[in-house]
Amino acid sequence: MSPATASSLGDWLEKHSTATGLLTVEDPVDPGVYEATAILAQLETPSGGPPVLFANLRNLSGERSPARMLFNTYSKRRSVGLALGVETDTWNDLLEALPQISANLQKPIETADVPVQDTVIQGDDLDLRILPWTRHVEMEGGLYFTPILAAKQPGSDRYNLSWNRVTYLDPIHAGVHISPRQLWSFQREAEQAGDDLPVAMVLGHHPAFNLAAAALTAIQIDEYHVAGALMGEPLQVAPSARFGEDLMVPAGAEMIIEGRLIAAHRVVEGPFGEYMRYLGPQKLSHLFEADAITFRPEPIILEIFAGHRDHLNAHVSIHASLLAAARTAVPQVTRVGWFQGGGPTTAVVALDKSADGQPMRAAMAILSAGNLIKQVIVVDDDIDVFDAQSVMWAISTRVRADEDVIMLKGLQGSLLDPSHPGFGTTAGFVIDATWRVGQTRPPVARVPEAAVSQFPLDAYTLKEA
């Protein structure tokens, strides 16, 4: 598999406009009153919607925003593949390709060519209202973006990329929901020392850059290196306008808001349409204070159509990480399914089982890969993990609940899981829906293939009633 070749988001769009079915809306659109997402909702199909570029957007001051905005970059599987340089419509092909692509870590290169700093707004001129903040879904608690936050671990040179929901609060402040993973840990480290954490909110880059932010990466791996792997060449970086070399930023990005996560402060933020397909509620989130807005000429903000296919498919990196984790623990794992339409905390593992105990071992690997999954169903590899009917058939016919359903207590859960009480623990289960090794399997009821060949349908006259 060949990774994507890095370029700007605009170059990527132009190159793949036909293959992705890109649509452009030239009419004036106010995304703050659901106008953009209303258009997207009407274009959405069960297999996703086309990428839509809104070229004339109203900002919070009621004027034309300097930025355009792209939605549905990941809504179609084909587009996700094109982001990674993989030509396929098949989800499993992407899952298989991603670990190979991700493994080719590339060290960033510092450059003096910094398109994203073509315009730099700081000081008294700084005003977040110039941006086309967006309302996505009903009952959302404010105006939002879904940028990538780039931050450096305090006391190290390692960068983390994190995909976050960010809401407008006033001309220099925003609220940021942060899940308790790596960025959360960085902020906590800084906060304990009494320091704010410098961050760069990247509002648009090559679509592979964003997928690097969604990867489940080991804590010691620099995610700027992962971005280089997915983009197919080293990430070009440059000193930030506000923090200089203390915060290197992606030079080829479309737009960046530089600022700090303010220590010892929280703000009421939310609700927001989340990937669980519910609204994540109003909660206490982190406070961001902006120091600079930088952008290239005619920047394009890469925005997610929250709670829809675009949002779910953007988790492809996590999905691939789950497959890799399960296969590392149990090489007999063939596929991992992660229901896109209602099972964000449930994974299905298929394996070519050679020993009892492998299902539980594979399940534990997935449960341990992050805090997203709390329920795992393990099936034999004759079951299609992407087909809920097929999975339910296995559960219905291969499970003895007293032996094959294992309850798990005391798990860390996802803050966005509405069944989960915040920072308390949650519970999960493993269902082993595989045949036991050595067990005689009942034949599946089907007509012999040889008979179907011998008696082809077109040899008969079929009269309609």
Added chain:
Amino acid sequence: MHIKEVTCPRCGKISVVDGGLYEIGTIRLRCTHCGFYFEPPDSPRSKTVAQVTNANVPITIWEPEETA
């Protein structure tokens, strides 16, 4: 996160909030519909900011200046 529905005393509409935030009770919630900030009157006030944020430093709640 457990969800709690709260009714805005100004506009009468419902917002959905984190059950933990609601149970603190001394932090003003923001009405999703009209932007009004208010303390939930029927909160049990059974949780602390530290419990809900899992922070290990004292936390100040910040609000925009133009709150109602």
